[in-house]
Amino acid sequence: MHSVDIIVPCYNEAEVLQSFLEESERVLSAVQGYRFSYIFVNDGSRDGTLEILRRMSRENERVHYLSFSRNFGKEAAMFAGLKHSTGDYVIVMDADLQHPPALIPEMIKEIEAGHDCAAACRKSRKGEKGLTTRISGLFYRFSNSLSDVKMPQNAVDFRMMSRPMVNAILQLSEVERFSKGIFVWVGFDTAWIPYENVERTMGTSKWSFRSLLKYAIDGITSFTVKPLKLIRNSGILLFIAAIIYLLVTLIKTLVMGKDVPGYASLLCVALFLGGTLQLSLGIVGEYISHIYLEAKDRPIYILKESDLASPEITPDPRQKEQA
Ligand code: UDP
Ligand code: MG
Numbered sequence: 110m111h112s113v114d115i116i117v118p119c120y121n122e123a124e125v126l127q128s129f130l131e132e133s134e135r136v137l138s139a140v141q142g143y144r145f146s147y148i149f150v151n152d153g154s155r156d157g158t159l160e161i162l163r164r165m166s167r168e169n170e171r172v173h174y175l176s177f178s179r180n181f182g183k184e185a186a187m188f189a190g191l192k193h194s195t196g197d198y199v200i201v202m203d204a205d206l207q208h209p210p211a212l213i214p215e216m217i218k219e220i221e222a223g224h225d226c227a228a229a230c231r232k233s234r235k236g237e238k239g240l241t242t243r244i245s246g247l248f249y250r251f252s253n254s255l256s257d258v259k260m261p262q263n264a265v266d267f268r269m270m271s272r273p274m275v276n277a278i279l280q281l282s283e284v285e286r287f288s289k290g291i292f293v294w295v296g297f298d299t300a301w302i303p304y305e306n307v308e309r310t311m312g313t314s315k316w317s318f319r320s321l322l323k324y325a326i327d328g329i330t331s332f333t334v335k336p337l338k339l340i341r342n343s344g345i346l347l348f349i350a351a352i353i354y355l356l357v358t359l360i361k362t363l364v365m366g367k368d369v370p371g372y373a374s375l376l377c378v379a380l381f382l383g384g385t386l387q388l389s390l391g392i393v394g395e396y397i398s399h400i401y402l403e404a405k406d407r408p409i410y411i412l413k414e415s416d417l418a419s420p421e422i423t424p425d426p427r428q429k430e431q432a
Contacts, residue, residue, distance in 0.1 A: 113198045113269075115147045116190030118183045122204040123157040124311045129204050130165060130172070136210040140217065146171040148190045148417075149204070153180035159414075166416045176414040183315075184286035185410040187266065191275055193417055200269045207307045208267035215302050216269040225297035228268035230261060232303045241321075248325045256333035258293050261301070268292070268299075284402055284409055287324075287331040294332070330395050337396065340389040347385065 115133070119126065130147070137145050151159050151174060162174040175189050187201055198220065202208040208229065216227035249262040266288060270278075277295040292299075329336065412421045 110144055112144045112196040114194035114196035115145060115200045117149045117202060117204045118152055118186030119149055119158050119204045120152040120315055121154045121156045123161055125205050126161050129206055133210040140214055148193055149174040150186040150190045151176040152186040153177045173417050175412055178411040178413040181410040184288055187288060188286060189410050191279055197272055198269055199275045202267045205309050207309055209307060212302055212304055219300035220269055224300040225274050226268055226270045226299040228299050228301055229265055229304050230263040230301050231306045233306060252329045255335040258290050258332040260289050260293055284407060285399055287328050290332045330399060336392045340392055
């Protein structure tokens with residue numbers, strides 16, 4: 110009998126949790142030879158998520174939960190879940206039923222066939238705005254052309270991993286986490302399982318355009334320093350161009366005695382150089398902000414409550430008094 114921990118990050122998912130658990134239990138009760146437990150991670154929800162998790166864990170001994178002191182983001186929630194998992198295998202999936210539990214038996218088949226990891230990828234991006242798909246396609250092409258860590262565009266954070274792979278992921282303790290890249294970076298052999306994209310039926314997506322943009326920039330700057338080299342190279346090119354232009358102008362004035370033409374070209378060059386400098390500074394700044402956040406070495410999340418005995422939680426003396 111193998112044990113499998115299912116890690117589910119939850120941020121304001123009160124509406125869906127019950128149906129998520131029912132649907133998963135329905136699918137998993139038919140799977141032989143595996144013992145499934147759940148680790149729900151409440152990522153500072155403001156709705157009744159925590160109360161529901163408390164109740165579900167009282168009613169079902171295979172349901173566990175971790176609860177953060179505030180919203181730390183899905184990446185932090187996944188990390189906390191992985192850290193508290195003890196199973197031979199670990200599954201990470203969303204709470205909103207966009208990751209169909211029906212894929213889990215297929216994942217198990219791939220794992221049994223000898224793969225270290227079985228991951229879901231979308232066949233199409235049906236139900237998503239055309240513009241989003243196109244921008245996201247551009248991002249992946251750009252990012253993959255820069256970085257050695259090639260990220261598959263249609264991969265989602267729904268996968269089953271073996272213990273060695275989970276332990277490898279836990280060794281990457283960076284604060285600014287970008288799981289899509291981390292999963293690729295640690296290596297191991299992954300089987301891809303395509304599935305038809307499912308639209309969210311309950312609750313709302315937590316992504317805004319701004320958070321997506323930040324995600325894209327983090328994705329690039331977390332896995333490659335090529336943008337910095339690009340700046341250096343374009344600096345060298347601009348310098349060479351400037352020298353050539355200087356020489357040409359000098360010769361023109363000295364030899365042919367032409368007067369230096371001016372205002373418009375000067376303005377263009379000034380604007381171009383100003384823009385390039387600003388952009389370069391921005392890129393450098395992006396890397397410095399990563400260094401800054403990592404150097405502070407703050408914890409990735411703060412646990413406030415859990416039904417699991419975690420050394421990370423300081424017991425609240427008030428609860429002892431009540432008991
Ligand atoms: N989530 C989280 N913390 C956050 C945002 C999202 O734990 O700050 C969880 C959320 O509850 C869900 C999963 O991450 O289980 C995916 O979120 P969402 O459905 O909003 O993203 P999408 O499916 O649109 O990519
Ligand atoms: Mg979703």
